[in-house]
Amino acid sequence: KQEVTQIPAALSVPEGENLVLNCSFTDSAIYNLQWFRQDPGKGLTSLLLIQSSQREQTSGRLNASLDKSSGRSTLYIAASQPGDSATYLCAVLGTGNQFYFGTGTSLTVIP
Amino acid sequence: EPEVTQTPSHQVTQMGQEVILRCVPISNHLYFYWYRQILGQKVEFLVSFYNNEISEKSEIFDDQFSVERPDGSNFTLKIRSTKLEDSAMYFCATAGQRNTGELFFGEGSRLTVL
Numbered sequence: 001k002q003e004v005t006q007i008p009a010a011l012s013v014p015e016g017e018n019l020v021l022n023c024s025f026t027d028s029a030i031y032n033l034q035w036f037r038q039d040p041g042k043g044l045t046s047l048l049l050i051q052s053s054q055r056e057q058t059s060g061r062l063n064a065s066l067d068k069s070s071g072r073s074t075l076y077i078a079a080s081q082p083g084d085s086a087t088y089l090c091a092v093l094g095t096g097n098q099f100y101f102g103t104g105t106s107l108t109v110i111p
Numbered sequence: 112e113p114e115v116t117q118t119p120s121h122q123v124t125q126m127g128q129e130v131i132l133r134c135v136p137i138s139n140h141l142y143f144y145w146y147r148q149i150l151g152q153k154v155e156f157l158v159s160f161y162n163n164e165i166s167e168k169s170e171i172f173d174d175q176f177s178v179e180r181p182d183g184s185n186f187t188l189k190i191r192s193t194k195l196e197d198s199a200m201y202f203c204a205t206a207g208q209r210n211t212g213e214l215f216f217g218e219g220s221r222l223t224v225l
Contacts, residue, residue, distance in 0.1 A: 031210040043117075043202060043218040044154070051211055089154065097167050097209060098156040099146075 002027045002094050006102035013080055014110050021075040021105045023090035028068050035064050035075050036089045038104065044089065048075070080109045113137040115217035117203050123223045127192050132220045134186045134203030142212065143186045144204040145178065147171070148219075154202065160186065161209070193224045 003026045013019050023033070032051045036044040048057045048064040050073070056065040063076040073090055087106045091099040116135040124130050136143055145157040159166040160178050177189045186205075190197055200219045206212035 034214060036216070041221075044216040046213055046215060049213045091154070091214075093210065093214075097159050098144075098169065099214060100156070101154040103153050
């Protein structure tokens with residue numbers, strides 16, 4: 001069964017800092033990987049989708065990379081802002097058409 | 112921007128009662144999903160639905176759960192006889208394509224079973 005791990009579990013950084021969130025998965029047979037943001041008590045907002053054939057995707061200050069063979073993805077956030085404070089989840093879509101989620105990284109950006 | 116809409120946002124029910132959670136998918140999406148998140152735990156897959164039938168389901172999705180699309184727009188999750196451990200946030204998600212499509216989530220329905 002696919003296992004998804006996110007490190008660190010929590011991260012606190014001063015405003016303006018660049019940061020990297022890590023996601024690893026055990027089964028490299030995936031269709032795609034998606035990064036989400038979750039605010040407390042809210043739903044999941046899609047940030048970036050990387051297909052299995054792609055190496056990276058960019059949206060604004062966010063850049064996600066995928067190394068399928070090593071089972072790793074990173075989410076890079078440039079010039080962090082207090083509004084970036086949230087929990088960031090990665091999810092991989094494998095066989096069986098179901099996403100497997102990590103437990104998330106709780107990010108706090110200090111003004 | 113198109114969005115997935117879920118109702119109710121919060122429901123409190125007594126153990127043993129039936130609950131129906133509703134979702135209005137993004138209009139041109141064909142693949143529908145229910146996930147749940149118990150407080151402090153991972154988001155877990157429950158079931159996927161395509162072409163008016165279940166495509167896949169997890170071991171969580173037992174006989175107490177059912178899904179349907181009764182009127183071509185709403186997508187519902189029914190829990191026949193709720194248990195305390197069913198308390199969770201239930202998320203509906205939809206996608207335009209099966210294996211390559213981006214997954215869009217609703218805001219969730221918080222279920223509290225007393």
